Amino acid sequence: MDELTGYLTLSTGDVFEGKWLYKNEYIEGEMVFNTAMTGYQEVMTDPSYAGQIVTMTYPLIGNYGCNNQDNESWNPSLSGFVIASPFSNPSHEKDRHSLWEMVQKHHIPTLYDMDTRALTRVIRKHGEVYGKFTTNPDDFPVLKKVDSDIVRKVAVQKPFTIKSKSNTSTSKRIAVIDFGYKHSIVDTLQDLGCEIHIVRFDITWEQMKKINPEAVVLSNGPGNPKDLAYLFDNLKPIIDYYPTLGICLGQQLIALASGAQTKRLPFGHRGSNHPVKDLTTNKVHITSQNHGYVVDEESLNQKEWRVTHQNVNDHSLEGMVHRYKPIMAVQFHPEAHPGPSDSFYIFEQFMALTQTKGEKQHA
Numbered sequence: 529m530d531e532l533t534g535y536l537t538l539s540t541g542d543v544f545e546g547k548w549l550y551k552n553e554y555i556e557g558e559m560v561f562n563t564a565m566t567g568y569q570e571v572m573t574d575p576s577y578a579g580q581i582v583t584m585t586y587p588l589i590g591n592y593g594c595n596n597q598d599n600e601s602w603n604p605s606l607s608g609f610v611i612a613s614p615f616s617n618p619s620h621e622k623d624r625h626s627l628w629e630m631v632q633k634h635h636i637p638t639l640y641d642m643d644t645r646a647l648t649r650v651i652r653k654h655g656e657v658y659g660k661f662t663t664n665p666d667d668f669p670v671l672k673k674v675d676s677d678i679v680r681k682v683a684v685q686k687p688f689t690i691k692s693k694s695n696t697s698t699s700k701r702i703a704v705i706d707f708g709y710k711h712s713i714v715d716t717l718q719d720l721g722c723e724i725h726i727v728r729f730d731i732t733w734e735q736m737k738k739i740n741p742e743a744v745v746l747s748n749g750p751g752n753p754k755d756l757a758y759l760f761d762n763l764k765p766i767i768d769y770y771p772t773l774g775i776c777l778g779q780q781l782i783a784l785a786s787g788a789q790t791k792r793l794p795f796g797h798r799g800s801n802h803p804v805k806d807l808t809t810n811k812v813h814i815t816s817q818n819h820g821y822v823v824d825e826e827s828l829n830q831k832e833w834r835v836t837h838q839n840v841n842d843h844s845l846e847g848m849v850h851r852y853k854p855i856m857a858v859q860f861h862p863e864a865h866p867g868p869s870d871s872f873y874i875f876e877q878f879m880a881l882t883q884t885k886g887e888k889q890h891a
């Protein structure tokens with residue numbers, strides 16, 4: 529074994545040999561795979577991957593380099609990164625540093641020269657798999673679940689405000705409850721002229737009343753949504769009072785706080801080409817996704833909620849709207865990054881929803 533050789537050992541007993549791009553022989557995490565052909569920089573910096581070792585199924589990673597615009601957080605939080613072929617000679621007008629520089633700068637444990645096809649088949653077959661990066665192929669992971677307090681580790685400690693880009697009187701004051709938000713959600717709201725208040729994940733009703741926003745966004749974030757059950761007493765009055773948009777973890781929390789259930793998908797949706805049907809228009813949009821859990825449609829009170837979006841591949845619930853209150857939520861990522869911006873209209877619908885405070889919304 530030479531200095532470069534590293535192993536990924538799995539809770540299934542499988543062992544994969546590769547080479548270190550950035551060596552860290554002690555990390556463990558939940559194994560997930562992402563099928564996007566581009567967007568590795570956004571994937572590496574999406575806080576929803578905290579606690580997870582991400583395998584890219586597209587074999588060539590790094591071919592257009594990394595830039596100063598596409599990070600989705602200040603510091604990457606994924607546990608590890610697994611790729612087939614890293615590309616060392618990138619070419620793109622926005623390219624500022626290579627993949628190699630990116631993993632060194634942010635200390636992202638990375639193995640390359642991995643058989644990502646075979647690895648993905650193992651993850652697909654077993655569903656819930658944990659892995660360890662190691663120099664000893666007989667050293668297996670002990671991890672059995674993602675840290676139940678993972679949101680606290682990626683979300684902001686101190687609230688802060690981001691000014692609106694426009695000075696018009698139409699600009700909205702939006703509170704984003706941060707469970708590990710992707711920066712492109714806030715960028716999109718800013719582009720729509722909003723002033724944004726990033727607030728802590730454990731914000732109370734009284735604290736929110738002081739900010740008095742015109743609408744609220746519950747962000748994406750890592751981990752099992754049920755681990756956040758202790759927040760539901762805080763979230764329920766906020767969701768009930770303000771026009772609200774939930775994105776990914778945000779949708780799961782809105783559903784759970786309203787008495788519905790979430791469940792684990794067999795092996796998660798992570799990629800940038802997941803077809804979703806808008807049940808209002810019957811149009812199919814190609815969406816960006818990153819989730820391992822989903823709202824259980826059976827458990828949703830259909831007298832109060834209408835399902836608005838459905839996944840074309842597995843028919844899972846992709847969006848919902850409250851029949852009487854201004855609350856909407858989606859499981860996919862309307863902010864894209866990476867992936868197509870087909871579902872930008874979700875933000876436009878949310879902007880329209882912010883007008884409906886106190887009025888009855890017609891389902």
Ligand SMILES: NC(=O)CC[C@H](N)C(=O)O
Nearest residue numbers: 748749776777819820821
């Ligand atoms: N992107 C997200 O918000 C992910 C939500 C949740 N952690 C899941 O995996 O389902």
